[in-house]
Amino acid sequence: MKFIDENQNSELAIKLAHRIANRSTKPIRLMEFCGGHTHAIMRYGIRQLMPKTVEMRSGPGCPVCVTAITDLDKAITLAHLPRVIITTFGDIVRVPGSYSSLQQAKAEGADIRIVYSTMDAVEIAKANPKKSIIFIGIGFETTAPTIAASIIKAQKEGVENFYVLSLLKLTPPVMKALLDLGEVKLDGIVGPGHVSVIIGSYPYEFIPQNYGVACVISGFEPLDILLCIDKLVEQVESGKPRVEIAYRRGVKPQGNEKALELMNEVFAIDGATWRGIGIVPQSGLKINQKYRHFDAGRAFSVNLKPAKEPKGCRCGDILRGVATPPECKLFGKVCTPEKPVGPCMVSSEGACAAYYQYRASYE
Amino acid sequence: MTRETLRYRSERGINGLNIASVCITGKLRLKCLKAMCLAIPVRVVSIEGDEAEAEIAGVKRRVSIALTPEVQVGDYVLLHTGYAIGVVDEAEAKETLKLLEEIVSLSEVH
Numbered sequence: 001m002k003f004i005d006e007n008q009n010s011e012l013a014i015k016l017a018h019r020i021a022n023r024s025t026k027p028i029r030l031m032e033f034c035g036g037h038t039h040a041i042m043r044y045g046i047r048q049l050m051p052k053t054v055e056m057r058s059g060p061g062c063p064v065c066v067t068a069i070t071d072l073d074k075a076i077t078l079a080h081l082p083r084v085i086i087t088t089f090g091d092i093v094r095v096p097g098s099y100s101s102l103q104q105a106k107a108e109g110a111d112i113r114i115v116y117s118t119m120d121a122v123e124i125a126k127a128n129p130k131k132s133i134i135f136i137g138i139g140f141e142t143t144a145p146t147i148a149a150s151i152i153k154a155q156k157e158g159v160e161n162f163y164v165l166s167l168l169k170l171t172p173p174v175m176k177a178l179l180d181l182g183e184v185k186l187d188g189i190v191g192p193g194h195v196s197v198i199i200g201s202y203p204y205e206f207i208p209q210n211y212g213v214a215c216v217i218s219g220f221e222p223l224d225i226l227l228c229i230d231k232l233v234e235q236v237e238s239g240k241p242r243v244e245i246a247y248r249r250g251v252k253p254q255g256n257e258k259a260l261e262l263m264n265e266v267f268a269i270d271g272a273t274w275r276g277i278g279i280v281p282q283s284g285l286k287i288n289q290k291y292r293h294f295d296a297g298r299a300f301s302v303n304l305k306p307a308k309e310p311k312g313c314r315c316g317d318i319l320r321g322v323a324t325p326p327e328c329k330l331f332g333k334v335c336t337p338e339k340p341v342g343p344c345m346v347s348s349e350g351a352c353a354a355y356y357q358y359r360a361s362y363e
Numbered sequence: 364m365t366r367e368t369l370r371y372r373s374e375r376g377i378n379g380l381n382i383a384s385v386c387i388t389g390k391l392r393l394k395c396l397k398a399m400c401l402a403i404p405v406r407v408v409s410i411e412g413d414e415a416e417a418e419i420a421g422v423k424r425r426v427s428i429a430l431t432p433e434v435q436v437g438d439y440v441l442l443h444t445g446y447a448i449g450v451v452d453e454a455e456a457k458e459t460l461k462l463l464e465e466i467v468s469l470s471e472v473h
Binding site: 004119250 | 443
């Protein structure tokens with residue numbers, strides 16, 4: 001497929017890996033902030049291609065994984081309300097909440113439908129005018145404009161039974177939160193490619209400026225990631241950290257202006273709770289006043305029992321890059337993709353699931 | 364050797380690099396489409412209002428171009444959960460590959 005095959009050229013990739021190994025003298029620690037990168041890095045064995053000086057950590061880049069358990073509990077409780085249809089993307093359905101999961105709620109009779117797109121959720125709303133359709137809106141900046149577009153579409157078409165529980169999160173504020181926490185000293189950040197298609201490269205400028213950390217936005221094919229690491233190594237070696245784009249076919253410095261306009265039209269920035277990190281100021285998107293009648297959080301009030309994190313699960317530490325999946329005692333024993341204890345083992349973008357799937361590559 | 368190891372080995376190419384395309388087989392393609400932050404390049408074959416028909420490895424599907432009103436027939440767009448989130452810049456794609464070949468050949472000389 002065009003734009004994929006040519007960026008998987010293994011001969012070029014190996015040469016690029018050799019170049020990285022030859023140029024890297026200082027030990028550096030890099031973190032990726034996108035679940036797509038976590039998966040690709042494991043899948044293509046990028047870690048094994050790296051010299052000993054280059055260490056790679058996964059950050060809070062999997063949207064399902066960073067969803068707070070209280071938010072998940074809320075979604076599960078909403079699913080049990082009468083005349084409600086829950087619509088959502090696939091992965092979240094299997095994530096265990098404090099007491100149940102959406103999958104279990106479905107088995108108990110709740111109407112939960114997995115959709116490929118928010119457009120499908122709007123269609124379900126039109127086809128079921130006597131029911132309330134709640135879309136569980138998880139994701140980052142990549143997904144936020146698509147949800148904004150569906151809300152605007154529903155508004156235009158007069159669909160009154162469509163609601164969104166917005167659990168959308170923003171990437172630059174959580175990068176700042178992790179850098180401020182300082183638990184893991186980072187030298188470079190592998191910038192999220194598709195988040196940056198939307199927001200561009202300017203929102204990352206504070207990273208080199210305030211923290212002296214390199215930041216290079218990467219695509220998702222092996223050559224994209226290797227080119228990104230090559231640039232990060234170069235920046236660290238030269239002592240000149242800056243924001244660079246190594247995914248120029250997709251990312252423009254100013255981002256996608258139309259998408260940003262739609263996001264601004266529908267959402268307002270607010271604090272958000274991240275699993276393993278807690279409340280991060282200015283890191284979430286809530287539906288604004290103008291579109292408040294689409295806000296499921298406002299339209300439906302639910303009483304929640306106190307949340308309970310799964311015992312022994314280290315998803316929180318893994319999301320902060322403090323631990324790697326094999327360091328969790330449950331990993332691969334009690335917690336597997338078939339019977340996940342925490343969200344990082346459920347989603348294909350979760351670090352635990354990626355490590356498990358490609359475990360021969362680190363063993 | 365378990366079946367999983369076999370599959371794992373067959374999926375990997377030499378030196379741990381995957382040579383087969385990520386999205387070629389139907390199953391894998393579906394997985395790509397389902398993942399949250401993933402977007403794949405698809406070619407726009409026709410446009411009607413804020414919707415377009417796009418082709419993915421011979422399969423056609425309807426996509427929203429509400430976020431990319433500038434798109435033209437023949438362009439490649441990054442498809443994410445049914446929406447084109449950006450138009451792929453072909454000139455930049457070529458430029459990056461050229462740059463890659465250059466830096467690799469440069470480091471071979473030294």
